[in-house]
């Protein structure tokens with residue numbers, strides 16, 4: 686992966702590229718808690734977590750990923766006192782979190798595996814906690830597809846871009862959807878889905 690090569694010499698530049706050019710950091714930040722505990726599922730090399738952790742010292746971020754190399758690099762280059770990164774599947778995480786974040790992860794998760802991820806995320810929420818999914822809308826999402834296909838070298842059958850409304854329908858099977866929206870910011874149409882555990886809404 687290109688970022689594995691770049692991070693060793695240009696970790697600051699990679700953080701800037703990821704958090705300023707490829708996501709809408711300003712808008713995304715409105716969904717991220719100011720304090721408490723956040724689990725970032727599929728944190729990659731931790732470039733964005735570093736930025737969140739730097740600007741929110743009272744937010745403790747636990748980043749997990751199934752790619753061991755990404756976690757090794759996250760620990761080496763994107764560590765702060767309020768971050769920790771571990772290589773493990775979501776199903777093995779214990780504890781409770783105020784936010785469980787999936788950032789640009791769901792379009793790498795095969796449809797057959799999505800229900801179990803959402804159920805596992807739901808079990809980890811504090812009473813007031815929420816799941817936040819940020820991803821790329823399939824409609825007009827061609828630039829993201831091209832990056833995944835030709836820069837990250839994913840094969841075509843490993844990229845599963847969805848429309849926000851379709852993913853929100855799936856999320857609603859397991860959680861209570863509080864908000865869903867699509868916002869285009871060059872070069873990608875980003876969508877955001879915020880949802881709480883179903884039991885919370887029944888109380």
Ligand SMILES: C[S@@+](CC[C@H](N)C(=O)[O-])C[C@H]1O[C@@H](n2cnc3c(N)ncnc32)[C@H](O)[C@@H]1O
Pocket residue numbers: 703726727728729730731732733749750751752755774775787788789790793794802
């Ligand atoms: C496009 S990268 C996004 C990385 C990071 N969230 C970011 O926004 O910079 C997708 C990441 O999701 C990870 N991933 C995919 N499926 C996963 C799963 N089931 N559990 C944890 N991580 C997963 C991949 O290893 C990869 O690091």
